[in-house]
Amino acid sequence: MSDPTVAPLFEPFRLGALDLPNRIVMAPLTRSRADHATLAPRQLNADYYAQRASAGLIIAEATQIMPEGQGYAWTPGVYSDEQIEGWKIVTGAVHAKGGRMALQLWHVGRISHPDLQPGGGLPVAPSAIKPEGQAFTETGFKPMVTPRALELDEIKAIVAQYGKAAANARAAGFDMVEIHAANGYLIDQFLRDKTNTRTDAYGGSIDNRVRFLIEATKAAADAVGADRVGVRLSPLSPFNDIADSNPGPLFQRAVERLSELNVAYLHVIEGETQGAREPENGFDLATLRKLFKGAYIGNNGYDPALAAQRVAGGDVDLVAFGRAYIANPDLVDRIRLGAPLAELDKATLYGGGAEGYVDYPALNAGAEAKVA
Numbered sequence: 001m002s003d004p005t006v007a008p009l010f011e012p013f014r015l016g017a018l019d020l021p022n023r024i025v026m027a028p029l030t031r032s033r034a035d036h037a038t039l040a041p042r043q044l045n046a047d048y049y050a051q052r053a054s055a056g057l058i059i060a061e062a063t064q065i066m067p068e069g070q071g072y073a074w075t076p077g078v079y080s081d082e083q084i085e086g087w088k089i090v091t092g093a094v095h096a097k098g099g100r101m102a103l104q105l106w107h108v109g110r111i112s113h114p115d116l117q118p119g120g121g122l123p124v125a126p127s128a129i130k131p132e133g134q135a136f137t138e139t140g141f142k143p144m145v146t147p148r149a150l151e152l153d154e155i156k157a158i159v160a161q162y163g164k165a166a167a168n169a170r171a172a173g174f175d176m177v178e179i180h181a182a183n184g185y186l187i188d189q190f191l192r193d194k195t196n197t198r199t200d201a202y203g204g205s206i207d208n209r210v211r212f213l214i215e216a217t218k219a220a221a222d223a224v225g226a227d228r229v230g231v232r233l234s235p236l237s238p239f240n241d242i243a244d245s246n247p248g249p250l251f252q253r254a255v256e257r258l259s260e261l262n263v264a265y266l267h268v269i270e271g272e273t274q275g276a277r278e279p280e281n282g283f284d285l286a287t288l289r290k291l292f293k294g295a296y297i298g299n300n301g302y303d304p305a306l307a308a309q310r311v312a313g314g315d316v317d318l319v320a321f322g323r324a325y326i327a328n329p330d331l332v333d334r335i336r337l338g339a340p341l342a343e344l345d346k347a348t349l350y351g352g353g354a355e356g357y358v359d360y361p362a363l364n365a366g367a368e369a370k371v372a
């Protein structure tokens with residue numbers, strides 16, 4: 001028996017170049033389980049994503065576009081041939097189960113550590129401003145350091161690499177790419193005046209601070225088509241020591257410019273990353289949605305009832321679930337049936353192998369076992 005209150009989540013939706021069978025999106029989730037030597041995905045990762053293939057869209061975990069873009073141990077890349085081959089195993093498994101999949105393209109900027117950088121170099125950023133916090137390295141948590149400010153020619157090279165990474169993602173079988181412009185990583189560091197004090201064309205005015213986001217997004221759109229590109233923003237989140245003196249006008253301008261690029265979707269973390277759904281000092285996010293002509297994916301702390309209500313009211317087109325997807329591979333079925341959701345085990349979130357990754361059972365796992 002299906003739960004009638006969640007029916008709006010089961011209306012199909014056209015998202016850019018893709019037809020989605022439902023409005024339920026698997027949010028990108030860092031799990032730090034790539035192959036340690038090559039940072040390539042492998043069969044274990046394919047099994048995990050294939051278990052979740054009933055999502056309207058899977059957005060695969062944040063994936064560095066180049067070695068310097070890494071900021072956590074064992075996160076996957078999409079710049080080497082081995083990594084592209086590894087991702088083919090993943091997308092093949094998801095497609096074989098009828099799913100659709102985007103790859104989130106990531107450069108962490110200053111949220112890194114020399115231990116994670118090629119040759120032990122300094123992490124790079126718009127400006128040499130040290131973040132508060134600890135980096136997750138292969139040998140444990142270590143205090144972050146003052147990054148090195150990027151030269152102009154390096155910025156151009158990173159923009160080009162977003163295009164290359166998008167093309168690599170398509171070659172690896174992904175249906176779409178998502179530009180990770182959220183959560184205090186490199187693009188967010190360019191956007192905000194706490195982390196960007198440049199005096200060239202990439203700093204100062206709002207239009208200058210938005211430039212890197214637009215150039216990176218355009219590079220991806222030129223490589224794979226705007227109807228296969230989405231962008232994730234977190235305008236209200238302080239995650240990774242990020243802030244802006246006036247985020248309302250900044251994010252309005254960013255979204256206006258993204259809309260001009262005709263990208264398929266805007267994916268918004270509507271509150272504090274891993275925290276409050278609706279922060280007290282926020283601004284009206286509905287303005288952002290009005291400024292964007294593509295689809296809108298809402299995210300952060302939704303439960304199925306709120307998701308259905310917001311889709312039915314036209315406030316959002318799709319809802320991305322993060323934490324719920326970790327412990328509920330069959331989240332779509334559970335929502336349809338109004339079944340209880342399993343709780344995740346925090347101890348197995350990052351790193352390690354199959355435990356806490358591919359061993360969360362589906363509701364009907366017992367029934368399947370009996371038939372087999």
Ligand code: 8OZ
Pocket residue numbers: 030062072182183273
């Ligand atoms: C939590 C832990 C590690 C990475 C993000 C990619 O904040 C992440 C991330 C989150 O978007």
